[in-house]
Amino acid sequence: MLSTPASSNSPLIGAAAPALLLRVSGLAVHFFTGDGVVRAVDGVDYQVRQKETLGLVGESGSGKTVSSLALLRLVPRPARVVSGRIAFEGEDLLAKSERQMQAVRGKRIAMIFQNPAYSLNPIYSIGDQLGQILRWHDKIGRKESLARVAELLRLVGITDPVSRLTQFPHELSGGMKQRVCIARALLCNPALVLADEPTTNLDVTIQAQILDLLDELKGRLGTSMLLVTHDMGVVARMANRVTVMYAGRICETGEVRTIFRDPQHPYTRALLESMPRIDQSYSGPVKPRLAAIAGRPPNLIAPPSGCRFHTRCPEAVPDCQRLLPEMAEISPGHAVSCLRRGSPGRETVGAVA
């Protein structure tokens, strides 16, 4: 596991390390399906500090969305959080009662969804469905709640917010809906916003606007953000730190700069190489090909023994089939789980049935 004291003391660029807001340790979420136990998230650690954006990156099926839903204790059936600790604002979320969790959801931790078209209820007007949240969480009156909703709509850059209150979701464009969703997430001034691929379903120009907006709001409101995405470009633009996930495990975590300039884990490297770079020419006589990662993500019912990436890893050595690497810090704030980078390994052959 990550040697935490060192990492939480490591300085952010140009500032003293802010306090830790969220610390997830040893989180495991398993899906109990008819075919067997899918270890979607299997011993994951990450931290989000105050006012920081952590990018959680990985391909589909790597467990990034499930591990973020676990923060709200809303993993879909048949999944269950089987172990781990989620310390948020000094409290263990996994130890809370369902009732106590209801006060956390939306109020302290809010979520922005992938598809704005479906994440608003079609039968309620914008003012109604957003105001409803405020009335429920903050126990305020209807008038007051609508005023607050309008104020937030203005904040997320919606023109004429007061008249939007009575509009219905289908009357808004996709980008507009995502703005409304962002406003909804920020309604109760949450300490942490979970953004699950917030721009994947938007067209490119709108993506840029939404990212700008998120960036601006985060700065203004001092909210921390957990940005779940598969898009390294979005991470480079938005995040302070990155955690890379593969097959339910963390590969590498560190400052965005470090990860992009000096990726250590072979998976991170492969991920970055599979992305076109602006400083490289793709025309001309010699056309470099974008590198793809060979093979497919492993079946998580029976994950590969040892390091989960060894089946696709260009640098794999025989030990990788046997030993499951654990996170180890290689420089302040930069931790990797790879035997080739000196991470300690744990015997797994025989341990996983």
Next chain:
Amino acid sequence: MALDASAMTASPGTAAKPPRTRPPGVWVQGWRRFRHNTTGMLGLSLVCLVVAVAVIGPFVVHYDPNDQSAMIKFGAKSAPSLQHLLGTDRMGYDVLSRIVYGAPTALAVGLGTMLVASVIGITVGGISGYAGGMVDELLMRFTEFFLVIPVFIIILAVVRLFGIVVVGTPLESIPYLNLMTIVFLLGLFGWPPIARLVRAELLRLKQMEFVEAARCIGTLRRDILLRHILPNALPSIVVVVALGIGGAILAEAMVSFLGFGDPKAISWGQLLYFNYEALKVAPWASVAPGAAIFITALGFNLLADGLADAFNPRLKQ
């Protein structure tokens, strides 16, 4: 209320008064599409006609439905004339007033049946779809069990037996007890389609992101069901209910035609039952109630058809 200052000042007071006018929601939108739907509008007109007859008719017609005085002057089975616009029937009743007084009965049967069916259907389907798993499995098998029961035989048997059992008990004095039994039984056997539809809608809506979003903002399970899922399923429910009303009216007519109807209630099916033997002599006495049943059932079916089109988002232009 601790946002940054610029946002606060940016909206000086304007946010405080939301306008009253509401732009179109699902219902208004549905109505707009419905208005352009010829079959739907035809159905609605027919239904309105029946409702109008039921409400206004009794004040317009000249004869009491139980008035047999025509026997004295015109005689039974007399052809339509100015005094008796639709003639008289085998028992000397004025056919027109029997038809008019039969309309409220038909509507009451249709609405009552679907009320009973909806309550059971929405409850069973709702629990089934929302809970899922074993509960769902059991409730759906239970629903299928109800689907395969030969409804009419049971209704006829229960109506007859119940009619005998109540004799001599205080229950006997309840007006229209027989009719209410029929309505209740029709509802009791009419809910499975509603339950299945509600379950299907719930399974679909449960997966929607806005439901997940509602969960993520801490909404209670009960509120998610009542405020987010059920209202979205309502348009489809309205369609099956409208369809069911027509079916229920037909079913009651059938029960009455077989002679198991409420003797005190005036029902179209019963008119047929009393007069079909005189079909050749006094066709008006049988054709008129037949036409009334036809118009009403057709009206509700067309209405349901139109509603289905209007609420179907795929037909949105």
